[in-house]
Amino acid sequence: MAGKFELYTDAAGKFRFRLKASNGQIIATGEAYESRASALKGIESVRKNAGDAALDDQSG
Template structure:
């Protein structure tokens, strides 16, 4: 099962999203956005950039 982006509104009225794995576990959380449109743009950015992201192992 594919991951799911879950868009939420905080008590402050700002927006953020979680990326959930197929098993429902949260695997990424966004920053807070002032508008819903900005949060949706953040989701699109993750979708566009994540498949080719390099691993920066700083251990």
């Protein structure tokens, strides 16, 4: 089973998403969005850009 995005509302009523691995572990979370449509655009951006994104290691 592939990972999945979960779209939800937080305690403040903002829209958020999280990406879960196939084992159920959360591997990424999105920021708070004012609208559902904006959160869905955030998910689409991750889908589009994450596959070939470069690593910028700033850990020192």
